[in-house]
Amino acid sequence: MKKTRFHEFLKLVGPYDFNGGLILASVFFLMLAGMRSYVYDYDAITSRLIFFAKSVLIVFIILLPVPIIYFAFKYLWRRFRIQRTLYVYLCEVCIFVLMNVLCTSATSRWLIPLMHIPDFLRVRSTFFLIFIRILFSLLFIGFTHHSHRKLQENLAEVSNLNALLSREYHSIIEADENVRGQAVQFLHDRVQGQLMMASLKLREIGSDTSESTQVDINSVASHLEKLRSTDIRLVSRLLSPNIDAEGLHGVIQSLCEQFSLNTNFEISFDEKAILLDQTINLGVYRLIEQAVINSITHGPASHVKINVETRSSHQIMVQVADNGPGSESAQMGTGTIIMDAWLSKLRGYKEISSEPGTGYTVKFLIPLEATMSTHDQ
Numbered sequence: 001m002k003k004t005r006f007h008e009f010l011k012l013v014g015p016y017d018f019n020g021g022l023i024l025a026s027v028f029f030l031m032l033a034g035m036r037s038y039v040y041d042y043d044a045i046t047s048r049l050i051f052f053a054k055s056v057l058i059v060f061i062i063l064l065p066v067p068i069i070y071f072a073f074k075y076l077w078r079r080f081r082i083q084r085t086l087y088v089y090l091c092e093v094c095i096f097v098l099m100n101v102l103c104t105s106a107t108s109r110w111l112i113p114l115m116h117i118p119d120f121l122r123v124r125s126t127f128f129l130i131f132i133r134i135l136f137s138l139l140f141i142g143f144t145h146h147s148h149r150k151l152q153e154n155l156a157e158v159s160n161l162n163a164l165l166s167r168e169y170h171s172i173i174e175a176d177e178n179v180r181g182q183a184v185q186f187l188h189d190r191v192q193g194q195l196m197m198a199s200l201k202l203r204e205i206g207s208d209t210s211e212s213t214q215v216d217i218n219s220v221a222s223h224l225e226k227l228r229s230t231d232i233r234l235v236s237r238l239l240s241p242n243i244d245a246e247g248l249h250g251v252i253q254s255l256c257e258q259f260s261l262n263t264n265f266e267i268s269f270d271e272k273a274i275l276l277d278q279t280i281n282l283g284v285y286r287l288i289e290q291a292v293i294n295s296i297t298h299g300p301a302s303h304v305k306i307n308v309e310t311r312s313s314h315q316i317m318v319q320v321a322d323n324g325p326g327s328e329s330a331q332m333g334t335g336t337i338i339m340d341a342w343l344s345k346l347r348g349y350k351e352i353s354s355e356p357g358t359g360y361t362v363k364f365l366i367p368l369e370a371t372m373s374t375h376d377q
Helices: 001-011 020-034 045-063 065-080 087-116 126-206 210-241 243-257 269-274 276-297 337-346 372-376
Strands: 265-269 303-311 315-321 351-355 359-367
Touching: 001 087, 001 303, 020 045, 020 065, 020 126, 020 303, 020 351, 045 065, 045 087, 087 126, 126 210, 126 337, 210 243, 243 265, 243 276, 243 303, 276 315, 276 337, 276 359, 337 351, 337 359
Parallel strands: 265 303
Antiparallel strands: 303 315, 315 359, 351 359
């Protein structure tokens, strides 16, 4: 427990990436406050102004080495990549204070008498002044920068969590696409092959039966052939759409055709979207797919409007609106994780609006700069 408290105390002491301008301004006004009582020793306004001007000039001279040392240290840390430990930080503060006290002592001894003004610096003991100013500097920097450092640590933690969440989202997308690809491969290699063999076997068996039985067997074989050549291919296209061959508009139309029995679709498509990056095209398709499934299964909606358009040269807008019952809480149903994962990958965001009796409207806004970021990843 004592060791933990001691570490907490050391962490409060430093190190800090302190604001040099704040420290310089604070010392400047503290030194000016020391000469305030001397101003009233002069009766004439002119004399007071002259004393004040000379005092400000002296304070500037005393503080002149501070910014020079400050920027010199910052250059050294960057140039030689020195780790800013507590001991390095303490040495840095001590050097600052030492230079300031030496300048103050020299000014009090030689410059103030030359200007014929009272010694408002009042340097009595140099070593005591060094000790007091080091202690004051550490306390002042600690109290003024501790909250800022805590905020920076919290922001860094949030940034790390966002990066972790982004990686998790990318893993979800990769796993989802891999599963879809494996399912398509299985349907193509195994299921289609087995159905074709079963159809051929049935026709072979039917050739040795009566005419009526043969008709029934051929009907079943034809049904299996249709299932193999049409339905399974259709499922494969839905699982893994061939956007390169059909284009984004084509695969969206194919998607809507599968649900068109009970739902009417209206598609508004910006032809500029044809030129989108392959990753963005797939992401847009997955977002629309999940939104359409939500509209049909959780609506249920009889009319769905899909709008894809490019907003200037920097953003694409995808909107899916339905005429379902809606809700007071604008929350999506299933597939939200897939949506969020793709939006994270494409660096976009979604807006959901809904009111009872007006259906759901989900809008996805995707920056076209995501093209380069997805290539980098």
